[in-house]
Amino acid sequence: MYRLYCETRHKKQTVTIASSTVYCELFRTEFNLGFHNPSKDRCDFCVSFENLSLDEKNKQKQLYNDHHRNKARVQEKKIKDKEESRTNKKKLSLCFDLQEVLMIPHSNASVLFNKRKLNTFNLSLYDLGSGQAVCNVWHEGIAARGSNEIGSCVFDYLKCAHERGVEFVSLYSNSCGGQNRNKYFLTMLWYALTNFGFSQREHNFFIKGHSKNENDSVHPTLERVSKDLDIYTSPHWAGVISAAKRYVSYHVSDVYGNRRYHVSKEFENFDLEKMNNRCKQLGGYLLQPDDRQEAAYAVMYARRTGWGPFFTGITDQKSEGGFYYYNDNKPARYILWKWFQPDNWYNEDCVEIWTDGFNDRHCGTRGRYICEVPA
Known part of the structure; x- marks a missing residue:
């Protein structure tokens, strides 16, 4: 528009031509004008109505108003x-x-x-x-x-x-x-x-x-x-x-096979019973891998999302080294441990997932946890 303004002034042989800054300021403040950005994904019916002739618009006006x-x-x-x-x-x-x-x-x-x-x-x-x-x-x-x-x-x-x-x-x-x-x-x-x-x-x-x-x-x-x-x-x-x-x-609810993962948003002191009850409110339980593929996916999940580490439903509170699933008390058979883990450092009875494998950790440690919900 400024270019058209300059061309018009030249045709009229006007010596004085306002700068682009002055032109923009007057355009926006003195004339109450602006540029309209067309919306994306506009309604087909509305667009077609706008392109009709005046007589056709009068015929379609009732449909347009109802719309x-x-x-x-x-x-x-x-x-x-x-x-x-x-x-x-x-x-x-x-x-x-x-x-x-x-x-x-x-x-x-x-x-x-x-x-x-x-x-x-x-x-x-x-x-x-x-x-x-x-x-x-x-x-x-x-x-x-x-x-x-x-x-x-x-x-x-x-x-x-x-x-x-x-x-x-x-x-x-x-x-x-x-x-x-x-x-x-x-x-x-x-x-x-x-x-x-x-x-x-x-x-x-x-x-x-x-x-x-x-x-x-x-x-x-x-x-x-x-x-x-x-x-x-x-x-x-x-x-x-x-x-x-x-x-x-x-x-975020991520889907894997016939199950879905829900990761807690906040860091808080981990409590097995409390967190498992929260997972039950979602219709599931704390993560308990059913096979090596799911365990490997959980590790990759922690690595790719950048959320890890997060606690699972695996524990050995009953017997040192006897890891089981807290939700149903079944033996935990599929755990991909990190190198030199588990080490039971000062009675670490809970299990969390890091970006490179599973690790035993104190149950009261602050962190996130992951729920598994059957899809």
């Missing part, structure tokens, strides 16, 4: 449920959305540009009442991204909500038929309603093209922090997601 009236009604209801959830702990207002595909490897290395990449998925569930987001992460080698996978993640969240006393559930999502607007997802909701005894359950769908919700603050944050990072595994993605926010971090 925006329905959009406003859903958003107003979401705001109302959000306020109620903040004051009523028995009501859950949950908004969920699947992020665009995350690639593995994720790197700026030129050699990777034309390589076949592994798709990784992130389903974000945002609790409108508490403002806490839970990110479910898995890759295409574990599962797809259809109604079964979306339904499983939402079902696990509803199960945890039921165990903390929630009675009223209000869900919000887009209208994707292949993921959440189908008979399979509806069957899951009916099963949750009958088994968990929710007094009220409703599923609200955003109008297509107008699905603005709180998850739109989660996904851009992840895109921004991962822009210049090299990421090679799904646990690495989980670590990036967990560390994306400085103060209130996102809770």
Whole structure:
């Protein structure tokens, strides 16, 4: 615009031409003008309506008004449920959305540009009442991204909500038929309603093209922090997601085989009974590897996420060297010890996972712990 201004002044043979700084200042302060940045993922119906002729707009005006009236009604209801959830702990207002595909490897290395990449998925569930987001992460080698996978993640969240006393559930999502607007997802909701005894359950769908919700603050944050990072595994993605926010971090649920991992967010004094009860509230128990593959994955998980070390459900409190799983008292057969471990240094009776293997540690030590939940 400044260039056009200069060209116009030259054509008029005007000697005095304002500098670009003066032009920008007057443009922004004196004329009340600004530049509009077009929105991404705009509604197809709204865009097509804007491109119609005046006569065609008059014919479609009623449909256009109904379209925006329905959009406003859903958003107003979401705001109302959000306020109620903040004051009523028995009501859950949950908004969920699947992020665009995350690639593995994720790197700026030129050699990777034309390589076949592994798709990784992130389903974000945002609790409108508490403002806490839970990110479910898995890759295409574990599962797809259809109604079964979306339904499983939402079902696990509803199960945890039921165990903390929630009675009223209000869900919000887009209208994707292949993921959440189908008979399979509806069957899951009916099963949750009958088994968990929710007094009220409703599923609200955003109008297509107008699905603005709180998850739109989660996904851009992840895109921004991962822009210049090299990421090679799904646990690495989980670590990036967990560390994306400085103060209130996102809770990450990582999927491995037919189980899910939940890592505690805060460092605190480890207590086997207390932490195992917390895991039970999530529908699981402290980590207890069932085979060497899971034990190796747990070590790799600690290394890739950067969260380690974290405590497991393995202990030898009953008999020195007789390690067993605290949750079911079965012998712990699959432990990939670090070099020169276990050493029982001053009665170390608990087991934690480091980036290079398992290590025995004092049970009262501060740290994180990891829960294992059957998926």
